Amino acid sequence: MSLEDVILTTVAVAALSAIVVAANIADRDRRSAMRSSVLGALALINAMIVMLYGVMQVVLAFTPVSEGDDLAAPGKAEAVAGLVLSVIVGGLATAVLLPGVRERLAALLPASRAVDGELPRVAETHTPAPDSPPLGGRPDGTPLFPQMLNYYTTDDIAVPRPAQDESRAAAPQRWLAAAGPGTGLRGFNPGSTVHVVAIVFCIYLLGVQFINFVLGGGLEGVAESFSGELTAWDLLLNSLPLLVIPVLGVGLGIRRTLPQTLDRLGLTGISVETIAVAFGATIALLIFVAIVSMLWMGVVSEETYEEQTKASEALSESVGSLGIAFLLAVSAAVSEEIAFRGALQPIIGFWPTAVVFALTHAQYTLTPATLIILVVAVAFGWIRTRYGTTAAILTHFFYNFIPLALSVAIAEDGILWWLGVVT
Secondary structure, eight states: OOHHHHHHHHHHHHHHHHHHHHHHHHHHHTOHHHHHHHHHHHHHHHHHHHIIIIIHHHHHHHSOOOTTOOOOOOOHHHHHHHHHHHHHHHHHHHHHTSHHHHHHHHTTSOOOOOSTTOOOOOOOOSOOOTTSOOTTOSTTOOEEOOTTTTOOEEOOOOOOOOHHHHHHHHHHHHHHHOOOTTOOOOOOOTTOHHHHHHHHHHHHHHHHHHHHHHHTTHHHHHHHHTOSOOOHHHHHHHHHHHHHHHHHHTTBTTTBOHHHHHHHHTOOOOOHHHHHHHHHHHHHHHHHHHHHHHHHHHHSOHHHHHHHTHHHHHHHHTOOSHHHHHHHHHHHHHHHIIIIIIIIHHHHOHHHHHHHHHHTOGGGTTSTHHHHHHHHHHHHHHHHHHHOHHHHHHHHHHHHHHHHHHHHHHTOHHHHHHHOOOO
16 A cells, blocks of 8 residues: 555544544534534535546546546546446435435434333434533433444434324334344434434445446456555555544543443453354355355356456455465454444444445445345344344454465465455
């Protein structure tokens, strides 16, 4: 990774982290000015996405290139598609800033449920009087959050839910929540600044990924991005956003102490039970992926299969040693499970989190492997629900490291894809 990539990544994480911290302060102290600043910053980012990923790419694509010009330009068709996608992403992110849209979104996401025996809470969407309880609701500041790069907010304020709203939202909420005992599901609060940031960042995560997929030339472009051997710095920078932003999103140092933050994320100590569950689930998943992969190879032609797995093979070739394989497995497991299962799942629900997780893996986009990753995501989510995020992290680690280690050990490029690594 170049120095320019390091600087850009660091600046981006710092900027997004600042927005998350400001959103937490706005919710904790009920500061309307801070909330307005956060919404204004999001609106500015929405406009920048359209300009950088849309308008500028079209200008580059349709501007004659001078000899010796090193500026890479996308194809015209890709640039137009990028413009369309950037407008959609910016439009959706802007729509979430509107209270009415968030109210409708709340009907599709899990409603607040009882936590530790407490009565269910629902979101407050109007601006409370100065002497009303803080948005955090409970004194311990327990929040919520959905992730894109993960954000949370304080618990919802207990207010009565209108009867018509209950009937309108009951069915989708039952289906989307799908959370078992011990999950501490809190639900989406449309009146929370942190939750606004969380949903918008989720849109950024998926939207920018699809735009880059199109501008980069599809699966072939993704394969090229994996060219060269991975380094420890690459893995660290790739994991940084999914580690820093979720932890700040749950309010570490602002609304929660460190023990409260760990509890909110579902992180516990490693036990014999979690290791056994993780290893057993990993073996089952690898067998499932192997069977599906063999069926896939039997259905499509050899050329089609090679084209669809090109990105995965490029990823396997970029792992040159057991040390890098270990670091890749650890960094992906820890960062992604904290972000998706630890932070996001308790807020937007079991199935939506699995879908978002599957869509964020660009190396499988537009191939049957996306369905495989969805099944893997469901398994991780179920483990988080029953055994906690630590067990999900261990499962994710074993699921990644076993095929990576085998790929390095026996030097078979295809085995990584055949067994299926989720990074």
